[in-house]
Amino acid sequence: MAIVDSGKTHTPVQPAAPARAPRSRRRGKGTPYLFIAPAAVLFTLSIAVPILYAVYLSLRTVKVSGLGLGPGARTEVWAGLKNYGRTLTDHDFLISVGRVVLYGAVVIPVMLGLALLFALLLDSPRIRARGPSRVVIFLPFAVPAVVSSLLWGFLYLPAVSPFTFAADQVGIALPHPLDPDLVLFAIANIAVWGGVGFNMIVLYTALRTIPTELRDAAELDGCSEIQFAWRVKVPIIAPSLVLTSIFSLIATLQVFAEPTVLRPLTNTISTGWSPLMTIYRDAFTRDDVYSAAATSVVLAVATFVLSFGFLRLVQAKAFAQESR
Amino acid sequence: MRRTLCGSLATLTLSALLLTACSSGSADAPKTGEKVQLNYWSWAPDMDKTVKVWNDTHPNIQVTVNKQDGGDPAVTKLLTAIKAKSGAPDLMQAEYQAIPTMVAAGALADIKGDVDPALQSKFSPSVWNSVTLGTDAVYAVPQDSGPMVFYYREDIFKKYGLTAPTTWDEYATTARKLHKADPKAFLGTFSATDPGWFAGLTQQNGASWWGIDGDKWSVAIDSEQSRKVASYWGGLVQEGVIDNTPMYTPSWNAALNKGTQVGWLSAVWGPGVLAGSAQNTKGKWKVAPMPQWTAGASSTGNWGGSSTAVTSQSQHKAAAAQFAAWINTDPAGVKALAAISNVYPADKAESAAALSSPPAFFTNQPDFYNVVAKVADTAGTFTYGPNTNVAYSAYNDAFGAAAQSKSQAAFSTALTKMQSVTLKNLQDSGFSTK
Numbered sequence: 001m002a003i004v005d006s007g008k009t010h011t012p013v014q015p016a017a018p019a020r021a022p023r024s025r026r027r028g029k030g031t032p033y034l035f036i037a038p039a040a041v042l043f044t045l046s047i048a049v050p051i052l053y054a055v056y057l058s059l060r061t062v063k064v065s066g067l068g069l070g071p072g073a074r075t076e077v078w079a080g081l082k083n084y085g086r087t088l089t090d091h092d093f094l095i096s097v098g099r100v101v102l103y104g105a106v107v108i109p110v111m112l113g114l115a116l117l118f119a120l121l122l123d124s125p126r127i128r129a130r131g132p133s134r135v136v137i138f139l140p141f142a143v144p145a146v147v148s149s150l151l152w153g154f155l156y157l158p159a160v161s162p163f164t165f166a167a168d169q170v171g172i173a174l175p176h177p178l179d180p181d182l183v184l185f186a187i188a189n190i191a192v193w194g195g196v197g198f199n200m201i202v203l204y205t206a207l208r209t210i211p212t213e214l215r216d217a218a219e220l221d222g223c224s225e226i227q228f229a230w231r232v233k234v235p236i237i238a239p240s241l242v243l244t245s246i247f248s249l250i251a252t253l254q255v256f257a258e259p260t261v262l263r264p265l266t267n268t269i270s271t272g273w274s275p276l277m278t279i280y281r282d283a284f285t286r287d288d289v290y291s292a293a294a295t296s297v298v299l300a301v302a303t304f305v306l307s308f309g310f311l312r313l314v315q316a317k318a319f320a321q322e323s324r
Numbered sequence: 325m326r327r328t329l330c331g332s333l334a335t336l337t338l339s340a341l342l343l344t345a346c347s348s349g350s351a352d353a354p355k356t357g358e359k360v361q362l363n364y365w366s367w368a369p370d371m372d373k374t375v376k377v378w379n380d381t382h383p384n385i386q387v388t389v390n391k392q393d394g395g396d397p398a399v400t401k402l403l404t405a406i407k408a409k410s411g412a413p414d415l416m417q418a419e420y421q422a423i424p425t426m427v428a429a430g431a432l433a434d435i436k437g438d439v440d441p442a443l444q445s446k447f448s449p450s451v452w453n454s455v456t457l458g459t460d461a462v463y464a465v466p467q468d469s470g471p472m473v474f475y476y477r478e479d480i481f482k483k484y485g486l487t488a489p490t491t492w493d494e495y496a497t498t499a500r501k502l503h504k505a506d507p508k509a510f511l512g513t514f515s516a517t518d519p520g521w522f523a524g525l526t527q528q529n530g531a532s533w534w535g536i537d538g539d540k541w542s543v544a545i546d547s548e549q550s551r552k553v554a555s556y557w558g559g560l561v562q563e564g565v566i567d568n569t570p571m572y573t574p575s576w577n578a579a580l581n582k583g584t585q586v587g588w589l590s591a592v593w594g595p596g597v598l599a600g601s602a603q604n605t606k607g608k609w610k611v612a613p614m615p616q617w618t619a620g621a622s623s624t625g626n627w628g629g630s631s632t633a634v635t636s637q638s639q640h641k642a643a644a645a646q647f648a649a650w651i652n653t654d655p656a657g658v659k660a661l662a663a664i665s666n667v668y669p670a671d672k673a674e675s676a677a678a679l680s681s682p683p684a685f686f687t688n689q690p691d692f693y694n695v696v697a698k699v700a701d702t703a704g705t706f707t708y709g710p711n712t713n714v715a716y717s718a719y720n721d722a723f724g725a726a727a728q729s730k731s732q733a734a735f736s737t738a739l740t741k742m743q744s745v746t747l748k749n750l751q752d753s754g755f756s757t758k
Binding site: 062067153159160180265266268269270288 | 396400403404424425427428429430457459516517536539540541568569570572573574575578579710711713714716717720721724725727728749752753754755756
């Protein structure tokens with residue numbers, strides 16, 4: 001994914017005289033694998049093996065004999081695809097999936113739109129205080145999700161919110177963000193607030209690599225700043241936009257921290273508000289790892305399909321630059 | 325994004341920590357006369373200072389307290405350690421509603437052989453039933469009980485000419501009078517995030533959400549007794565004279581401090597919570613028995629209350645059982661529990677001796693513990709099932725929606741929903757049900 005040198009020419013590496021080639025090939029053969037080895041081992045142990053174990057667990061269930069109290073009363077047996085069947089026909093789970101799709105439809109365009117806007121603004125030539133502005137926009141990303149959810153929880157609860165206090169002084173009645181019809185946007189707000197900074201940095205970095213010759217050419221053609229941004233910059237950083245979109249897609253499908261932290265503060269968030277909350281509840285509150293494993297496999301497959309599908313969809317258009 | 329960049333870093337750190345944690349669970353076989361080290365997971369305030377009383381007088385059995393995040397997270401942690409076959413402590417603070425779940429998971433050891441048979445006579449029948457589950461085994465030693473009482477702001481009651489209600493009809497009238505006099509104030513709130521509170525209220529009316537019949541479980545969350553309580557509260561919320569927001573939130577703390585929450589139906593451990601949440605109101609509260617369904621009756625429910633259990637993974641079960649019995653029934657142990665950890669001991673005889681002065685937050689009411697002692701034994705038997713957590717989380721969802729809708733009918737349908745979720749979960753898990 002070479003975003004960097006669209007304008008420069010680079011000297012391809014010429015193989016040296018044939019007499020030297022076999023020696024360097026032999027010496028370098030095993031080295032790449034040695035470099036990858038620690039990461040591969042850790043990946044296998046901490047990611048691949050648990051995933052396989054989860055798939056195995058999703059095909060099992062527990063059988064209870066008698067009252068189930070006392071040693072040896074519970075045994076693990078094969079369940080086939082029963083857990084999957086139960087998950088896919090669970091009414092509450094399907095509602096949570098729909099909810100999270102709506103949530104993504106709100107968060108992703110707003111977050112990336114704002115990130116793109118900030119990145120373009122920061123990249124424009126006449127900006128002042130570029131450094132401090134970057135830090136201020138990035139700062140919310142540095143706040144952990146639990147802390148930011150608690151923070152916003154305080155700002156949302158009418159009894160303790162400074163916004164409500166200020167509005168009361170002026171006599172305005174603010175809507176309650178944690179009401180059933182607004183709670184989705186309240187949670188989306190926390191995610192956008194925290195995520196804009198990271199995406200802005202990625203897009204801004206991509207914008208900085210655009211060669212200055214293009215700007216000069218555009219100025220000569222009489223292009224305004226906005227036209228230049230919209231017609232030249234955005235298409236060039238399209239691959240970065242695709243990257244941030246896929247990251248955001250994967251993250252929003254797994255939203256967990258914000259609703260979980262806000263849940264004790266209000267009546268309007270259920271224990272299965274998002275799919276990952278359902279998985280957590282099944283595994284740890286209901287002590288049913290098997291159901292939870294099946295639901296996680298379903299969620300993982302759905303995430304994979306959606307992100308891969310999205311990539312396929314935009315690949316031709318977004319990465320058109322690369323082929324040049 | 326956040327997850328993928330920091331996620332891999334977190335996974336690496338986590339796996340490194342997990343690998344080291346695996347090795348810390350092993351214990352050496354004890355030799356007689358050698359010093360035994362026990363691990364105790366607890367969240368009662370200042371438990372380490374209370375345990376010091378034991379440590380000072382029992383040099384051969386030393387107990388270390390590991391402070392936990394109270395309630396469900398601690399149970400989750402224990403069950404995970406049991407499943408992983410390492411990492412569980414020797415002793416665990418076990419709330420009564422969690423004991424069936426822990427026994428069903430094989431987490432608790434039967435200490436019947438390691439404790440004095442006369443222990444049973446020290447506790448009330450309902451409390452003893454909670455640690456034996458009606459079987460021959462003894463799974464824990466009761467530590468405290470949580471009989472429910474009614475706390476109210478005496479100064480605000482005086483201001484509006486109200487008196488502490490003795491029946492639920494009077495409670496409703498008082499709530500209406502208060503709300504009419506001050507539209508911002510409420511006599512209480514219906515909390516959809518506190519299932520234990522609601523369970524205690526239904527217990528007062530004679531409900532028992534689970535039952536054992538031979539080797540079958542039965543679920544009776546949707547019983548007549550529970551419906552009466554749910555419907556009563558639904559009516560008050562619908563009228564708007566009782567608030568519908570959760571307890572233990574910053575909003576609720578602010579309301580206690582400001583005086584917009586004027587009463588609190590809670591358990592005997594309430595003063596500790598009030599001291600933490602409503603510091604400005606010290607000395608302004610009074611305690612009274614809970615309102616009754618029939619005039620002149622005397623019954624209450626339990627909210628919480630824990631016991632000390634020995635886990636099945638412990639390598640020193642006899643020593644651990646000895647500590648559990650001592651801390652909860654020996655006069656010195658009970659005195660320390662009451663004075664240092666502010667626990668209301670379940671041991672009837674010892675508690676009377678240990679609780680001579682009122683808690684610090686209630687210095688205005690010297691007969692605080694006399695009021696509580698009158699109701700402490702009046703809780704009916706309430707059986708908890710092997711899936712209490714499931715019922716509790718169903719309560720959160722069902723009554724959250726009902727409280728939000730402020731409709732009395734929704735409170736009854738919420739109870740039905742709880743019943744069906746809990747029963748279905750039992751059946752899906754493979755239990756035989758009636």
